[in-house]
Amino acid sequence: MPDGELTRQLDRYLRHLAIERGLSANTVAAYRRDLGAFLAALADRGVADAAALDAETARAYVVGLRERETPLSAASTARVISSIRGFTRFLVEEGVIVRDPAEQLAPPKLPKRLPKALSIDQVQALLEATDGDDPVRLRDKALLELLYATGARVSEAVALDVDDLVGADGTAELIRVVGKGDKQRIVPVGSFARAAVEAYLVRSRPLLATGGSSTPALFLGARGARLSRQNAWLVIRAAADRAQLGVDVSPHSLRHSFATHLLQGGADVRVVQELLGHASVATTQLYTHVTIDGLRDVYQQAHPRAR
Known part of the structure; x- marks a missing residue:
């Protein structure tokens, strides 16, 4: 520069x-x-x-x-x-210049991109692709289950510390997530993810932690340090390859699926907004377009006067 x-x-x-x-x-x-x-x-x-x-x-x-x-x-x-x-x-x-030279710069119009969610069966296949008893597979299972159970961003998940797990007797009933702008939110954890995280903490994390210095990080890499965002994405991609889903999977796929499946199940959009940590409900409402498309397909197939 x-x-x-x-x-x-x-x-x-x-x-x-x-x-x-x-x-x-x-x-x-x-x-x-x-x-x-x-x-x-x-x-x-x-x-x-x-x-x-x-x-x-x-x-x-x-x-x-x-x-x-x-x-x-x-x-x-x-x-x-x-x-x-x-x-x-x-x-x-800051008073460095008087007039803004970029004030009239107009960004190109972008098509509205709807988030792509996996189906429930595809999510199931993705999660099953992490089954296994070795320390790395137990960690990967806990990571993917937690991503789908909470809608956390990958960057938020790898930033979690063990102390961010909240629950009686050390169970992960809730997690404390720090999102954009250091805003905290508390998100409940479902039973499948809770079981996966507890198995990881008991049977995997102590073994991974022996490879490096002590760290508060929840998810550890092979050398005992905090799992990086890039390596977490590699975990997701490897699981998608093993599951042979036949669709593109991105780091946000489980987050998109979390939101879409909640809305399809009848969750209030404002509740989903809080769980995702969106500053504006307008961002969350993008997911309602996805669910409306699904409803329209069902309607056209099922209603005798729709075709």
Whole structure:
């Protein structure tokens, strides 16, 4: 990244995101990548100071992203524009510049992407693919059961400590999840996940913990340290391969399935919002479109006057 006033302001902005807004390290790193590339392009144009950044320069950079040999997707372009606008708005609020040069940057319109959920049978097959008695399989079983039982993000699950399990006599009846913006929520744990977690704690975690230094982490890797988000995703992908589901499985598949199956079972959307840790119910309501599609299919197949 080039040195100059803009670089120093970017460092201030990233600290602001991490400390004052409480964004996660992964989110701050994404801002750093997007804005670092933006500042490097500005340096190539001879722009190193905030006062020299104007609307035309910002617009030209975004146009260039769409016209390069491998153009950014609409979603990636929208993310970059959001990053730039956040940074320039910060510069205005801090009195570094008077007018916001990115104020008129318009993100491309994105199609509304509905979350993809697995069917109940597919989830069952995925969970059964982690069956086994060795320490790693017991851990993997507990991880996937907990993800489906609670709707936690993968990053939230690997951040759990043993002390985040709440229940009488050490049983995991509830878990304390720390979500985006360090917001905490308490989520109940179903009987299958509770049994899997308790089996892992008794028969697996002590063996994994001997490979490394003491850690409060709930889920451990083979060397005894906290299981990483990347390795947790590898666990999910390996289970999906063994289950031969025939559909794409993402790190969020179990979270999407958790929400969709709750709504299909009659859960109130506001309750699901709380369980997922969504700041806005509008985000949760995306899942209602998925369940409505399912209801429409059943209606068209079953009602004599629907076809």
